[in-house]
Amino acid sequence: MKRCEKCKVTVAGPQEECPLCQGPLLPGEPGREVFPDIPTVYSQHSLFFKILLFLSIVAGVVSLAVNWMIPQSGIWSLMVVAGIGCAWLTIITAVFKRKNLLKNMTYQVVLISLLAAGWDFLTGWRGWSIDYVIPILCMSAMVAMSVIAKVNHLKLSECAIYFVLDGVFGIVPLVFILTKCLHVIYPSMICVAGSVISLAALLVFEGKNMLNEMKKRLHV
Amino acid sequence: MGDYQGAWWNRLDNAAKIFPPTSSKRDTKVFRFACELNELVDGDVLQKALDKTLEAFPIYRSVLRHGLFWYYFESSNLPAEVQQEWEPPCSSIYDSNRKSLLFKVTYFRCRINLEIYHALSDGTGAMQFLRLLVYHYLLFRHPEDLKNTPQMDYDASFSQKMDDSFQKYYDKNGRKGNARHPKAYRIKGQKLPEHRIRVIEGVVSVKQALAKAHGYNATLTGFLTALLLCAIHEDRSLRDQQKPVVLEIPVNLRKYFPSESARNFFSVISAGYDFSKKPPDFEQVIRAVDDCFQKELTPEQLSLRMNTFAAIEHNPFARVTPLILKDVALKIGYHAAAKESTGALSNIGKISMPQELIPYIRLFDVFVSTNKLQICLCSFEDNLTLSFTSPFISTDIQKRFFRSLTSMGLEVEIASNLIH
Numbered sequence: 001m002k003r004c005e006k007c008k009v010t011v012a013g014p015q016e017e018c019p020l021c022q023g024p025l026l027p028g029e030p031g032r033e034v035f036p037d038i039p040t041v042y043s044q045h046s047l048f049f050k051i052l053l054f055l056s057i058v059a060g061v062v063s064l065a066v067n068w069m070i071p072q073s074g075i076w077s078l079m080v081v082a083g084i085g086c087a088w089l090t091i092i093t094a095v096f097k098r099k100n101l102l103k104n105m106t107y108q109v110v111l112i113s114l115l116a117a118g119w120d121f122l123t124g125w126r127g128w129s130i131d132y133v134i135p136i137l138c139m140s141a142m143v144a145m146s147v148i149a150k151v152n153h154l155k156l157s158e159c160a161i162y163f164v165l166d167g168v169f170g171i172v173p174l175v176f177i178l179t180k181c182l183h184v185i186y187p188s189m190i191c192v193a194g195s196v197i198s199l200a201a202l203l204v205f206e207g208k209n210m211l212n213e214m215k216k217r218l219h220v
Numbered sequence: 221m222g223d224y225q226g227a228w229w230n231r232l233d234n235a236a237k238i239f240p241p242t243s244s245k246r247d248t249k250v251f252r253f254a255c256e257l258n259e260l261v262d263g264d265v266l267q268k269a270l271d272k273t274l275e276a277f278p279i280y281r282s283v284l285r286h287g288l289f290w291y292y293f294e295s296s297n298l299p300a301e302v303q304q305e306w307e308p309p310c311s312s313i314y315d316s317n318r319k320s321l322l323f324k325v326t327y328f329r330c331r332i333n334l335e336i337y338h339a340l341s342d343g344t345g346a347m348q349f350l351r352l353l354v355y356h357y358l359l360f361r362h363p364e365d366l367k368n369t370p371q372m373d374y375d376a377s378f379s380q381k382m383d384d385s386f387q388k389y390y391d392k393n394g395r396k397g398n399a400r401h402p403k404a405y406r407i408k409g410q411k412l413p414e415h416r417i418r419v420i421e422g423v424v425s426v427k428q429a430l431a432k433a434h435g436y437n438a439t440l441t442g443f444l445t446a447l448l449l450c451a452i453h454e455d456r457s458l459r460d461q462q463k464p465v466v467l468e469i470p471v472n473l474r475k476y477f478p479s480e481s482a483r484n485f486f487s488v489i490s491a492g493y494d495f496s497k498k499p500p501d502f503e504q505v506i507r508a509v510d511d512c513f514q515k516e517l518t519p520e521q522l523s524l525r526m527n528t529f530a531a532i533e534h535n536p537f538a539r540v541t542p543l544i545l546k547d548v549a550l551k552i553g554y555h556a557a558a559k560e561s562t563g564a565l566s567n568i569g570k571i572s573m574p575q576e577l578i579p580y581i582r583l584f585d586v587f588v589s590t591n592k593l594q595i596c597l598c599s600f601e602d603n604l605t606l607s608f609t610s611p612f613i614s615t616d617i618q619k620r621f622f623r624s625l626t627s628m629g630l631e632v633e634i635a636s637n638l639i640h
Contacts, residue, residue: 001633007619008626009422012635019420019636020619032256034421035637036305036328040414099317157227158319216229216294217287220539 001031052091056084086115102145102154102162109141109166130176131184135191138170142198156206160213163202170195230282230293232339234386234530235484239339240284240291240314241547242554245415246611248312249338251588251596253350254331258582261327262361267302269356270325274300277349277482279382283319284339289543291339300325305333308416309637310589310609313337325353330582332357338484343568343586343596344472345482348374350584351573358577369576376480385479389523390530401560404466404492405456407593409612416639419587420618421607422632424625426599432628438506441567442513444606445469445491446506448595451620452562453495466492468564473526476519487525489516490561563593571600593617 001010002025004018011018012031018024060081067077093111097104113134120129145166149159173188182188202210232240243249274280281300282293298321305328313322314337322337334350341349355372412418433443445467452465473485491512493505515521532538538546571584584600587607597606608618622632 004634007623007634009622009632009634012633013638015636015638019634020615020622022615032635033329034256034331034635035309035419037638038306038308040416040640097317099315103317216285216292218289219231219287219292220289 002026002028056088060084082119086119089115101148101152102159105141105145105148106162106165109137109169113137113169127181127183130173130188131182132187135170135173135187138166138173139187139191139194141166142170142194156209157213160202160206160210161217163198164210167195167199167202170198227295229285229295230279230382231384232284232291232293233384233484234526234533235342235486236339237291237533238550238554239337240316241550243312243314243337245312247591248310248314248589250310250313250335251338251343251346251586252310252333252335253343253346254333254585255350255354256582256585257330257332257354257358257580259580260330261332261357263302263304263327265360266325266327266332266353266357268360269353270300270302272356272360273349273353276352277381278378279482280323280340280349281321282340284314284322284337285319286316287543289539289541289546291543293340296321302327304328305331308414309419309587310335310417314339323349331585338588341482342470342472342484342486343566344474344486345484347568347571347584347586347598348376348482351571354581355574355577358580362580366576369574372574373572374480376482380480381482383479383481384483385473385477385481385485386526386530388479389473389477389526390534391523391527392531392534401466401490403463403559404562405452405460405463406559406562407452407610407612407617408460409614411611412613412639415611417589417609417611418613418615418637418639419607419609420615420634420636421585421587421605422622422625422634423583424604424606424630424632426602426604428630429604429625432630436503436506438510439513440604441469441565442506442509444567444595444597445565446493446502446509447624448563448565448617448621449491449493449505449509450500450502451617451624452593453493453500454620455616462496464492464494464496466490466561468561470564470566471517471522472569473522476522487522489513489522489525558592561592563595564590566594566596568596568598571598573600595621 001012002015003010004021004023004025006023007018007020009020011025013033013035014030016025063077063080067073067075090108090111093107094104097107116129116133120126142163145159145162148154170191174192176182177185177188177192239249278295279293281295283296283298285292285294296319298319300321302325305326313320313324313335322340324335326333326335332354334346334353336346351374352372359366359369430440433440436443438446448467449465468488468490470486470488473479473487474481479485491509493508498504498508566588568586573581578601581600583603583605584598585605585607586596586598587609588594588596590609591611593608593610593612595606595608597604599605622634626632
């Protein structure tokens with residue numbers, strides 16, 4: 001076996017240097033190999049995000065500068081900057097939750113709903129967010145989740161919680177209907193009805209399991 | 221969709237609760253237990269042995285999930301696949317966004333590696349799993365030569381293995397105030413890329429090491445603790461020498477409170493030495509460490525500490541606090557406590573195997589992910605394996621430690637993972 005004269009130890013494996021003092025080893029049999037050589041891989045995906053981030057900054061700065069030069073055109077550049085910010089929020093959420101598609105969708109439904117309501121409010125509250133965006137988002141998420149669950153053969157225990165969350169969120173438009181703050185009630189009505197039916201289906205067919213799942217999730 | 225039927229779930233034990241909120245890429249809270257055979261490992265046979273071993277350890281089939289108030293284990297039917305080793309040692313296992321088993325079995329040349337997320341089990345529990353895995357592997361591999369091998373001696377029942385012994389021995393009247401310790405010296409220096417950890421392991425003779433320890437009238441753990449305290453001290457710059465060097469030492473509570481649990485059942489004591497107030501003399505350090513062990517390693521002291529931590533978990537306000545807030549509180553508490561120690565030393569002890577299997581096995585090895593410096597030791601027959609893990613580029617402390625052993629006349633064989 002190889003040997004380090006300074007440390008007075010024998011060294012196993014393919015190393016040429018002593019792992020303790022980094023000095024040269026006296027040659028010998030290589031001996032047993034204990035660990036595989038795993039090369040360091042530096043992050044490969046980051047360049048794409050760096051380019052995206054850089055382009056966002058360029059777009060934001062350019063629109064702010066152009067807007068400043070022609071002030072008579074209104075303050076549209078702030079909207080560009082806010083839009084870029086919102087896009088990044090959803091991208092970051094998507095990246096962090098990429099390993100669980102249903103969780104990702106649940107997060108996105110809530111996030112995009114809040115962002116839409118925020119935009120609607122700041123641009124003079126024309127009600128498009130609660131008339132269309134929130135109910136349509138909820139319904140499409142429910143349909144998409146069902147398709148994903150079916151295609152990926154997901155087990156109920158893995159996806160039930162997201163159906164429940166989306167179902168409960170889908171009942172929220174009922175508040176808008178009852179308080180009469182909608183201009184168009186069709187999307188909201190369909191969304192609420194769909195959510196109630198989906199929750200009812202879960203309760204009727206999987207009630208006991210849902211109860212168990214709740215017990216697990218809520219134990220103190 | 222009847223997959224709920226028969227699915228059980230289980231609370232995390234008291235010690236396990238700290239791991240999910242504090243694991244990160246830098247410190248994955250994963251430890252590895254390895255067995256080095258005297259022959260190359262066959263992956264297919266190992267897979268068969270793993271399937272067989274899992275029948276005896278159903279809790280290893282569970283995944284970790286997020287509740288509103290607590291984490292919990294849930295049984296799963298995810299397959300456990302044996303793989304050839306391809307990741308750096310102690311890479312992260314638990315990912316909150318993906319359901320996965322909390323352990324991995326890999327092999328490389330003569331080694332069978334078992335990597336476990338610490339929330340699932342401690343070293344002693346994992347050792348029982350690995351012993352049974354190696355037992356089944358060797359019996360499948362050499363059916364003719366080993367057909368008369370007796371059963372393994374670990375015969376705990378399903379419920380004994382699943383036992384949460386912290387609950388069993390909790391006595392809410394026996395706690396002590398949470399005494400604050402002074403801040404300890406912390407090792408500084410550049411860290412390795414990619415959150416890697418460096419493993420340096422030395423194999424020495426148990427007989428030689430014990431003889432040295434007994435020569436100083438100390439236990440092996442006491443002797444090595446003192447040796448490491450001195451190695452860390454000698455490596456520091458003058459202006460760092462005001463603070464004491466403190467090592468955390470996990471204690472297997474099964475030795476003090478009867479339990480066959482395959483889950484966590486350990487506590488931690490700390491042994492330190494203030495080199496600025498007391499003489500930096502090896503004999504003195506050994507005596508101080510020995511006194512500390514005498515004082516701390518009694519059922520009464522250990523029970524006080526155990527109850528203090530269990531009381532936090534039983535506090536009604538803590539229980540109804542949402543998990544997200546608990547996670548933050550635990551993180552803060554953990555990082556505050558981390559300032560009180562320089563490193564850790566963990567002795568898993570002697571590992572035994574049936575007589576017939578001994579010729580096939582060279583040694584056992586154990587080490588753990590860390591963001592400080594940790595040494596783990598275990599022995600099999602006459603091979604004592606001392607494995608250092610650290611995230612630092614510098615290897616000076618390890619060099620001093622092993623050079624002190626060789627200067628005492630011990631023969632040391634070193635192995636390390638390559639990091640370019």
